[in-house]
Amino acid sequence: xxxxxxxxxxxLRRIFALVRxxxxxxxxxxxxIAVGIVMxxxxxxxxxxxxxxxxxxxxxxxxxxxxxxxxxxxVSGFELSDYFDAVPVKTMxxxxxxxxxxxxxxxxRIPPDFAxxxxxxxxxxxxxxxxxxxxxARISLGYAQGAIxxxxxxxxxxxxxxxxxPISVDSRLWFNEANESTYFLVPGLIVLVMxxxxxxxxxxxxxxxxERGTFEALFVTPVRSSEVLLGKIVPYFVLGMxxxxxxxxxSKLLFGVPLxxxxxxxxxxxxxxxxxxxxxxxVISSVTKSxxxxxxxxxxxxxxxxxxxxGFMFDLRSMPWAIQVITYxxxxxxxxxLLQTLFLAGDIWAVxxxxxxxxxxxxxxxxxxxxxxxxxxxx
Amino acid sequence: xxxxxxxxxxxxxxxxxxxxxxxxxTVVALDGISFSARQGTxxxxxxxxxxxxxxxxxxxxxxxxxxxxxxxxxxxxxxxxPQEVQDRIGYMPQKFGLYEDLSVQENLDLYAELHxxxxxxxxxxxxxxxxxxxxxxxxxxxxxxxxGGMKQKLGxxxxxxxxxxxxxxxxxxxxxxxxxxxxxxxxxxxxxxDEGLTVIVTxxxxxxxxxxxxxxxxxAGQVLAQGMPGEITAKAEGCTFxxxxxxxxxxxxxxxxxxxxxxxxxxxxxxxxxxxxxxxxEERNPLALNGAPIPLEAVPARFxxxxxxxxHAVAGGGLRNVMTLDHPPTGxxxxxxxxxxxxxxxxxxxxxxxxxxxxxRKGEIYGLLxxxxxxxxxxxxxxxxxxxxxxxxxxxxxxxxRTSRAEARQRxxxxxxxxxxxGQLSVDENLDFFASAYxxxxxxxxxxxxxAKQQFELDxxxxxxxxxxxxxxxxxxxxxxxxxxxxxxxxxDEATSGxxxxxxxxxWGRITSLSEQGVTVIVTxHFMDEAEYCDRVVIxxxxxxxxxxxxxxxxxxxxxxxxxxxxxEDAFIAIVEESRREQDSPIAxxxx
Numbered sequence: 001x002x003x004x005x006x007x008x009x010x011x012l013r014r015i016f017a018l019v020r021x022x023x024x025x026x027x028x029x030x031x032x033i034a035v036g037i038v039m040x041x042x043x044x045x046x047x048x049x050x051x052x053x054x055x056x057x058x059x060x061x062x063x064x065x066x067x068x069x070x071x072x073x074x075v076s077g078f079e080l081s082d083y084f085d086a087v088p089v090k091t092m093x094x095x096x097x098x099x100x101x102x103x104x105x106x107x108x109r110i111p112p113d114f115a116x117x118x119x120x121x122x123x124x125x126x127x128x129x130x131x132x133x134x135x136x137a138r139i140s141l142g143y144a145q146g147a148i149x150x151x152x153x154x155x156x157x158x159x160x161x162x163x164x165x166p167i168s169v170d171s172r173l174w175f176n177e178a179n180e181s182t183y184f185l186v187p188g189l190i191v192l193v194m195x196x197x198x199x200x201x202x203x204x205x206x207x208x209x210x211e212r213g214t215f216e217a218l219f220v221t222p223v224r225s226s227e228v229l230l231g232k233i234v235p236y237f238v239l240g241m242x243x244x245x246x247x248x249x250x251s252k253l254l255f256g257v258p259l260x261x262x263x264x265x266x267x268x269x270x271x272x273x274x275x276x277x278x279x280x281x282x283v284i285s286s287v288t289k290s291x292x293x294x295x296x297x298x299x300x301x302x303x304x305x306x307x308x309x310x311g312f313m314f315d316l317r318s319m320p321w322a323i324q325v326i327t328y329x330x331x332x333x334x335x336x337x338l339l340q341t342l343f344l345a346g347d348i349w350a351v352x353x354x355x356x357x358x359x360x361x362x363x364x365x366x367x368x369x370x371x372x373x374x375x376x377x378x379x
Numbered sequence: 380x381x382x383x384x385x386x387x388x389x390x391x392x393x394x395x396x397x398x399x400x401x402x403x404x405t406v407v408a409l410d411g412i413s414f415s416a417r418q419g420t421x422x423x424x425x426x427x428x429x430x431x432x433x434x435x436x437x438x439x440x441x442x443x444x445x446x447x448x449x450x451x452x453x454x455x456x457x458x459x460x461p462q463e464v465q466d467r468i469g470y471m472p473q474k475f476g477l478y479e480d481l482s483v484q485e486n487l488d489l490y491a492e493l494h495x496x497x498x499x500x501x502x503x504x505x506x507x508x509x510x511x512x513x514x515x516x517x518x519x520x521x522x523x524x525x526x527g528g529m530k531q532k533l534g535x536x537x538x539x540x541x542x543x544x545x546x547x548x549x550x551x552x553x554x555x556x557x558x559x560x561x562x563x564x565x566x567x568x569x570x571x572x573d574e575g576l577t578v579i580v581t582x583x584x585x586x587x588x589x590x591x592x593x594x595x596x597x598x599a600g601q602v603l604a605q606g607m608p609g610e611i612t613a614k615a616e617g618c619t620f621x622x623x624x625x626x627x628x629x630x631x632x633x634x635x636x637x638x639x640x641x642x643x644x645x646x647x648x649x650x651x652x653x654x655x656x657x658x659x660x661e662e663r664n665p666l667a668l669n670g671a672p673i674p675l676e677a678v679p680a681r682f683x684x685x686x687x688x689x690x691h692a693v694a695g696g697g698l699r700n701v702m703t704l705d706h707p708p709t710g711x712x713x714x715x716x717x718x719x720x721x722x723x724x725x726x727x728x729x730x731x732x733x734x735x736x737x738x739x740r741k742g743e744i745y746g747l748l749x750x751x752x753x754x755x756x757x758x759x760x761x762x763x764x765x766x767x768x769x770x771x772x773x774x775x776x777x778x779x780x781r782t783s784r785a786e787a788r789q790r791x792x793x794x795x796x797x798x799x800x801x802g803q804l805s806v807d808e809n810l811d812f813f814a815s816a817y818x819x820x821x822x823x824x825x826x827x828x829x830x831a832k833q834q835f836e837l838d839x840x841x842x843x844x845x846x847x848x849x850x851x852x853x854x855x856x857x858x859x860x861x862x863x864x865x866x867x868x869x870x871x872d873e874a875t876s877g878x879x880x881x882x883x884x885x886x887w888g889r890i891t892s893l894s895e896q897g898v899t900v901i902v903t904x905h906f907m908d909e910a911e912y913c914d915r916v917v918i919x920x921x922x923x924x925x926x927x928x929x930x931x932x933x934x935x936x937x938x939x940x941x942x943x944x945x946x947x948e949d950a951f952i953a954i955v956e957e958s959r960r961e962q963d964s965p966i967a968x969x970x971x
Contacts, residue, residue, distance in 0.1 A: 010495050017492030021481065028480040028521075217476020217537070220440045220547075221493040222466045376461065378442040379398070 014223050018231025025205070026235060035201045036239040037246070040193040044250045047185045058140050059085045059104040061095040068115035073155070074125060077147030078108060084143070105130045106140050183258070186251035187339040188312030191332050192303070193243040194270065198277025199284070199302040200295060202236045206285035207294040219376040229374055233278055240274040241267075261342030265352060269342070272359040273335040277302065279366025280331075286373035306332035311340070334358045387451075388545055388577045389416040389439060394448035396434055404847070408434040409445070410600035416579050416593065421571045423588040423608075424581040425686065426597035427879030432581035433473060435597075436549045439579070440470045453544050468545040469538030473553065475530050476537075479523030483514055483533055486522055490537040500541070508536045511566055527751045528559025535566065546570070548580040552587065556750025557907055557948045558955050564590065585683040585880075594682070596689055603689040608682050615684035617660030618644070620675040622653040625668075631744070631912045632895060635700055635888040636668055645687040647884070648911040650944045651931055656684045687880065694881050700888025702834055705826075707896040708867040714741040715774075716868055716899040717762065722771035724757050731757040733922035734771070739901060739915075741867075744894050746910050747903040748951065749919035755903040756796065758919070759872050762901065763793050776867050789817075792861035796872040799857065802846025806837050806856055809845050810863065817864035831859040851882030858889070869893065871902040875909065887912050907948040918954055925958045 026032040062075050079086045087104055089095045098104045109126040117123040127144045209215045218228065248266070251257040259266065280302055285294045307313060309323070310332035316324055327333045334355040341351045396409040408431045416422035424432050437443040439452055441461025450457050457464045477486055487508070491501055509515035512532035517525065522533060531551055538546060548567070552560045568590065570576040580591070588594045588608055595605040604611055624633040630648035637646040637655055643666070645656040655666075655675075666673045717739040724732040732754040739745040747755045760766040761773060764784040773780040778787035800809045810831060814824045832838050835855040840848060845856055854874060861869060871890070875883045883906075890900050891912065902913070910916045910930055917927040926933055930947065936954045937945030 013495065014493050017489055021478065021485070021489050024485060025478065025480050212479075213472055213474030214476050214478055216437075216442065216472040216474070217470065217534070218493070219442055220465045220468065220470035221490065222462075222495065223493050224462070376442065376465070377444075378437055 010222065011224065011227060014227050015230050015234070018223070018227065019234045022205070022231055022235040026239065032201060032205070032239075036197050036243060039196055040189075040243045040246050041250065043189050043192055044186065044247060044254070047189050048251070048255045056083055057085050058083060058106060058143070059087055060106045060108055060144075061087050061089045061098050061104040063089050063092050063095045063107060063109040065092075065112040066110050066114040070115045070118055071110045074110060074114070074148060074151050075108060077150050078144075081143075081147060084147070099128065099130055102130065106144065108144065183255075183344060185312075186247070186255055186257045187343040188310070188336060189251070190244060190247045190270065190339055191273070191306050191310060191312055191335050193247055194240055194274050194335070195277050195302050195306045195332065197236060197240040197243050198274050199281040200298045201239070202232060202278050202281030203285040203294040203298045204291055205236075206232060206282060207289060207291040210285070210289035211291055216378055219378075225374045225376050226371060228376075229282060229370060232282065236278060236281075237271075237274060240277070241271070244270050244274075257343060259343055260346040261352075262347055265347060266339075266342050269335065269338045269352070269356050269359065272356060272363055273331060275363035276331045276359055276366055279363060279370050282370035283366060283373055286370060302330075302332070305330040306336075309333065310336040312336045331359060331362050385418045385420065387415050388418045388453055389414075389422075389579065390449075390451040391415070391435075391439075392449045394435070394438060394445045394450060396431075396438065396443065396445050407600050409438075411448070412597075412600070412602055413448075414595045414602060414605055416577065418577050419571070419575040420577065420592035421567070421590070422579045422593040422595065423591035424579065424595045424597060425583070425585060425588040426581075427583055427690075429599070429879075430597040431600040432583075432597060433549055436470070436472075436547055436579070436581060440468060440547055441465055467543065468547065469543030470547045471534045471538050471549065471551060473549045475534035477522040477530060477534055480521060482519050482521055483525070484518040486533060486537055487540060491540040494541045496541050504540060508539060511569075512536050513562075526559070528555050528562070531555055531559065531563055532566070535563070539570075542574070542576070544577065546576055546578045548578065550581050550583065552582060552584060556753075556905070556955075557951050558750065560584075561952060585686050586681075588686075589682040596686060598690060598693055601693075603693060611685040611689070612680050612682050613685065614688045615644075615656050615680040617677075617680075618657045618688070619678050619680045619684050620655050620657065621649070621678050622646075622655055622666065622673045622675055624651075624653065625671065625673075629891075629914070631887070631891045633668070633673070634912075635891040637666065637673075638700065638884055638888055640666065642666075644691045645684065645884070647908065649908070649946075650911070650934065654678070656680075656687055683880075690880065694879070699836060700885045700892065702889050702892040702896070704865070704893070704896045704898070705830060706865055708741065708898060710741055710897070715739070716741045716743070716776060717745075717901065718772070718774040719758075719762070720772045722758065722761065722773060723769045724754075724761060724766065725769045730922050732761070735917075735919070735922075735924050736771075737917050737924075737927060739899055741899050742894050742897045743914040744890060744900045744902065744912060746913035746916035747901065747919060748905075748907065748910055748916050749925075750905075750955070752921070753919040754922040755919060756872060757922075759870060759901075759903060763791060763870055764788055789864065790866055791868040791870060792864070792866035793870045794857050794861045794872065794874045796874075796876070800845050800853075800860060803844055805842050806832075806845055806848070807841045809856065810860060813860040814863045819864060827863045827865070831863055835859045851878055851885065854878055854882065854886060858886075862893075866898070868899045868901070871900065873903055873905065875904060875906065883909075907951050908946065910947045918951060920955050920958060923958075926954050 026036070060078055062078060064071060064075070075086070078084045087098070089098065092109060095104070095107045095109070099107055107126070107128040111124060111126065114123055114125070125148060127141065129141050248259070252259070281298060284297050284301070288294045288297060309327045309330055311327070312332070316327055316333070337351060338355045341348050392413045394409050394412040398406045398408055400406060412431070412435060424435060426432055434443065438445055438450055439457065441457045441464050444458045452464045453467060455463045478489070481489065487505070496504065512535065514529060514533060514536065517529065522530060525533060535548070535551070551563060555563065564587065567578060567580065571578050582588065591608060593605065594608045594611055596603040596611060622633060622637065624630050630651055630653050634646045634648045634653045637643050637653060642658050643655050644658050647654050665675060715738050719738070720736050722732055722735045723730065735754070735758060737745070747758060749755050757766065761768050761780070762775060764780050764787055768781070775787045776790040778790070780787055801812070804812065810828045814828055819827055832841070835858065837852065837856060837859060840852060845853065848856060858874070875886055878886060887909065890902070894900050904910070910933065913930060915927065915929050916933060918925045918933065926936060934945055934947060934950045937950035938953050939945065940949060
């Protein structure tokens with residue numbers, strides 16, 4: 001009669017002992033702390049400050065060969081905008097020199113007959129952009145055209161029709177009005193953090209036990225293989241949630257990234273993804289039983305896809321269809337959709353439900369597989 | 380045995396286990412093993428590396444299943460119900476299974492929790508375990524920071540947090556110094572004798588089998604014999620003798636020659652003489668060497684002699700152990716080949732080698748002995764110019780290692796502790812690579828490679844990847860590679876660890892042969908009996924020299940033992956114990 005309760009509490013005691021052991025190891029092993037705590041912070045700072053697709057404070061040389069009010073009005077957009085740092089330059093020759101040694105990235109030249117030709121209807125503004133960084137060049141050019149268009153629009157509003165038809169540029173971006181890439185990079189960062197902790201760290205510590213032979217001694221005790229798994233899952237699940245908290249709080253405080261959806265849903269879907277990542281880590285390490293091989297496979301199978309094929313850095317819709325199909329294999333894709341929706345749009349159930357369902361299915365299958373693969377067997 | 384035999388704890392019948400390597404070939408680890416171990420007794424599974432001992436242990440504790448055969452462990456069919464067995468037994472694998480980043484106490488607590496030992500029970504058990512293992516003053520220390528011997532004791536303690544119905548110890552004394560080895564055996568014997576524990580232990584140390592109730596002798600996945608150790612020993616009864624070498628001949632030279640004789644099963648140097656096992660007890664003809672008779676004195680047989688009888692029958696003898704050098708080193712025997720003076724090496728605030736001095740003359744065999752962490756390998760690396768010394772002088776073959784390292788290296792050969800050849804390259808490719816690395820080319824290179832293959836009988840393996848060579852041949856290839864450039868001095872770091880007894884004897888025959896032709900040989904070893912092959916040895920502990928001298932001088936340190944000559948191991952233990960007492964070392968050894 002007492003047999004069954006003792007056995008059950010025995011299992012709980014064993015899981016508790018394993019969790020305690022794993023936690024001690026995490027605190028003693030600098031590499032676990034590095035991956036679990038330092039890495040998220042580092043990525044946050046790196047992605048938030050360093051890695052950005054925005055073009056801001058582009059140095060532009062302004063060559064004013066005409067000093068009329070129209071000429072000054074046309075370049076006012078450059079002088080006042082955050083996107084440009086205007087550098088007034090006397091001659092075109094000097095501006096070209098600055099462009100060549102990359103002191104400036106672009107030249108805006110107002111020719112001497114600018115004001116006169118406005119009246120004639122064929123005024124020109126010359127914009128030269130340094131083209132070595134194609135991305136920046138294209139964006140700078142767009143901004144430059146925008147700045148001039150703004151002036152034209154302002155003049156048009158005052159009833160002055162210049163250069164034929166008024167140009168109206170409506171470049172408002174949905175959900176990222178300021179076109180701040182930090183707003184979608186930082187949520188994406190959560191995917192990387194979760195992947196690193198869930199898959200990479202877990203596969204490493206699991207493979208380490210195989211390599212060092214500690215499992216061999218552990219297995220010849222009353223411990224069940226499911227208890228061994230739980231002893232690994234629980235501590236790294238907690239570590240992953242700490243990583244999530246650090247990323248969310250950090251992105252809010254450092255970069256003011258808004259969270260438009262509900263925090264509760266964010267936590268739930270992150271848990272789902274964390275379980276998927278843990279499952280992948282456990283399966284890989286149980287099969288390879290070697291830290292080196294496990295870490296390589298985990299990087300290629302989870303981290304790189306999370307970075308490149310999840311829609312976090314590169315827009316999935318602009319990929320060739322074959323690659324688009326491949327992205328459906330990787331759980332990171334679904335999580336990124338969820339994160340971008342939750343952070344930038346809000347609780348849009350049409351996006352949340354299907355993606356969360358896929359993650360939940362993957363988590364169930366992977367956990368099942370890890371139970372199948374983790375047998376109390378050597379060799 | 381006058382009483383009825385105790386019930387069987389482990390019964391194995393016709394166990395067979397085959398592994399498939401990644402390279403595709405199959406390895407038969409167990410080839411129809413049958414044995415039994417009885418309750419309350421100590422059973423030893425004895426055999427050289429690769430005999431299948433570890434595989435057998437893993438089958439018994441349910442970590443592997445056999446391809447065929449029956450295995451019954453404490454009344455349970457282990458293949459069908461591994462968990463039932465694992466709930467009740469204790470198992471210490473070869474790698475101890477300790478968590479090195481957990482402390483002694485945390486390791487114990489983990490295993491106590493896993494075995495469901497209540498805190499009240501622990502209060503009773505822990506003090507006993509601490510007294511037994513003498514780990515009491517180290518409970519807060521991380522397991523990774525313990526010495527090899529202490530790790531072993533902690534591993535044992537973790538299996539004893541509750542009384543197991545069966546205790547399995549896989550090679551518990553590998554890589555442990557003789558002192559710790561003796562202490563561990565005392566603990567195990569006490570558990571069996573006083574507490575009636577059933578223990579199965581695997582070992583490649585033959586003297587350990589002598590202390591068991593039942594010995595199972597294994598070789599290449601088969602049981603050669605089993606029974607009481609006395610029954611194994613009896614196989615060599617009347618065949619064992621001590622042979623005295625002629626004046627002026629070192630015991631090892633006589634040993635090397637006698638070992639080649641077809642009527643001699645085994646020969647090892649011991650206490651300045653040679654212990655031999657002859658093939659037949661009734662043979663009374665005296666042995667002769669170059670016409671001169673060798674005086675023989677009959678001595679009682681021991682377990683190792685019986686083992687070698689069995690082993691010789693399956694492994695065969697007649698191993699070639701003579702080497703012929705094309706260009707033996709010149710110079711007379713008084714030249715100092717290696718000179719070490721006040722050698723010190725520190726790593727941070729840890730002193731690995733502490734003011735060590737010795738000299739080795741040309742053609743001598745010089746041994747560096749000591750437990751793990753004694754500083755043997757560090758000294759060795761400095762001698763080979765792989766590690767700079769912190770202070771002190773080092774001269775090798777007349778060259779100062781501080782100033783002319785490259786010159787010295789040309790004149791020395793080095794066989795590393797681990798097999799350091801390229802496993803995927805064939806024997807030929809390895810030799811070719813090492814010859815080029817030593818700067819040999821053209822005819823000389825071809826000649827030297829041909830010489831090495833002929834001397835070490837490697838011809839038939841030319842195209843085999845060296846990783847797949849049979850055990851003893853890996854050692855041969857490593858030694859062959861180190862001799863390609865005809866060095867005057869040969870350094871061998873634990874070169875015989877992992878070799879079977881036959882291969883070890885063959886290996887020492889070759890070393891003897893090299894030294895007779897003027898090559899200076901410096902070896903490290905943890906097999907104390909191998910010190911008998913050396914001209915002189917130095918015993919190191921914790922970086923300091925404890926004793927130096929000929930094997931006879933070292934042996935004189937041993938406490939007198941009844942009925943037998945003291946062994947090198949007795950002497951080693953006496954010397955280390957004495958020095959630790961003097962130092963009032965932190966390793967508190969209570970009188971109890």
